[in-house]
Amino acid sequence: MRVVSFDEAAAVEPTEATFEEVFPVLTRDAYRVAYRLLGDRNEAEDIAQEACARAYSRWSSVRDHAEPWCVRVASNLALDSLRARTRAIRRNDRLKSSEQLRDPAVDDRLDLYAALAKLPRRQRETVVLRYLGDLSEAQTADLIGCSVGSVKTHASRGLAALREVLAR
Amino acid sequence: MTFDGSGDEPSFSHLDDPTPPGFGPDALTRVVSRGQHLRRRRRIAYSASTFVVIVAIVGTAVGVIRTNGSSNNQTINTAKSPTSTSSLLSPTPRHQKSGKPGGITQTTGGGTRPHHPSGGGGPTTATSPACVTETPSGQPSDPPDTAAAGASTSPAPDPTPTPTCVTPTPTESGSSPPPSPSVSPSVTDSGSGAATP
Numbered sequence: 001m002r003v004v005s006f007d008e009a010a011a012v013e014p015t016e017a018t019f020e021e022v023f024p025v026l027t028r029d030a031y032r033v034a035y036r037l038l039g040d041r042n043e044a045e046d047i048a049q050e051a052c053a054r055a056y057s058r059w060s061s062v063r064d065h066a067e068p069w070c071v072r073v074a075s076n077l078a079l080d081s082l083r084a085r086t087r088a089i090r091r092n093d094r095l096k097s098s099e100q101l102r103d104p105a106v107d108d109r110l111d112l113y114a115a116l117a118k119l120p121r122r123q124r125e126t127v128v129l130r131y132l133g134d135l136s137e138a139q140t141a142d143l144i145g146c147s148v149g150s151v152k153t154h155a156s157r158g159l160a161a162l163r164e165v166l167a168r
Numbered sequence: 169m170t171f172d173g174s175g176d177e178p179s180f181s182h183l184d185d186p187t188p189p190g191f192g193p194d195a196l197t198r199v200v201s202r203g204q205h206l207r208r209r210r211r212i213a214y215s216a217s218t219f220v221v222i223v224a225i226v227g228t229a230v231g232v233i234r235t236n237g238s239s240n241n242q243t244i245n246t247a248k249s250p251t252s253t254s255s256l257l258s259p260t261p262r263h264q265k266s267g268k269p270g271g272i273t274q275t276t277g278g279g280t281r282p283h284h285p286s287g288g289g290g291p292t293t294a295t296s297p298a299c300v301t302e303t304p305s306g307q308p309s310d311p312p313d314t315a316a317a318g319a320s321t322s323p324a325p326d327p328t329p330t331p332t333c334v335t336p337t338p339t340e341s342g343s344s345p346p347p348s349p350s351v352s353p354s355v356t357d358s359g360s361g362a363a364t365p
Contacts, residue, residue: 019203020196027191027199036183045189049199056203057210108183132180 019056022066026052029067030074033133037078039109047077068143071133079128082113115165122146123158130155 030048038044051073055062062069089110116124122144129140130151141151 019200023196023199024191027195028188031188031191032184035185035188036180039183041185041189044185048191049195049202052199053202053206056200057206059203112183132183 017063017066019059019063019066023052025067026055026070029133030070033071033128034074034078036132037075037082037109037113037128039106043081044078047074047081050077065139065142068129068133068135068139071135072129072143075128075133079113079116082109083117086110086113111166115162118165119158119161123154123161126151126154127158127162131159 027048030051031044034044034047034051035041038047051070054073055066055070059066116128119127125144126140129135129143130137135143137148137151137155140155141148144151146154
């Protein structure tokens, strides 16, 4: 199976592209958002591959917006994983002294997740897709199902709330 | 934890993996096989749910049809008994239903049956409720009814109204000759009535 490079994949029109052609771009974007949220290589790889597999399973309906779709699936899977991780930490206090929590990167993610969890759903989705997923405002608006102006509003309000929470 | 950037465009690039892994052909093979598995599972679930919906619709339709059928039977049954009772109570609707002098038509039913005692009801029995009350059950008239009816109604100029309903009808076969002159007009009527089923 031939795997094209990132540049070749980026040059392919999304509506005409096959899954194999855009696979590198999809995995790259999905991995990036998953790693930003989780900070774990293996887990981010698994999530990126799961998001791509889901895109493949419904490729006929996803191919027009495969990249933002994969980013959204990966971010949702990563947030689910973070939620489970936070729940496990709360359940077992021994993990607080483990090496995993001494890692500042993991602490950063947990703080970020805690701050994101306090945001309203729309603002959280917008911030994650727009800034963690590096999607454009138009792509975010298309995924969420609102206007670009609403995305701007949700993004600015979400970032302000995020700064306030993380500054404490 | 903070995020870089200022103003409206913050950046979370400091959270990125410095050495992101490359996904080679083996990863693509795994992803494709996993995607096919997911697609197969979704199709199975879709087929199963479609089958369940179809079974539910068909079952509902069969149930509705059965319910309607049983309700129709009940309607027929309930429609019968009020008719018979109402005809017993008031014979007028029966006459309106038949559209002709009901007494004649119903007595001719008896005319087809030679043993019918009220078959000889002539025109004098046209207004006789005794003949009306006998016919709904489809059975031969009861002698008490006919006797009572004959005693109660006699608009005809016949001086003896009782035999008009009680006496057997002289049918076309002529099995029983008319016993009285008052029956003679009923012969023609009953003959015409015998033609009607």
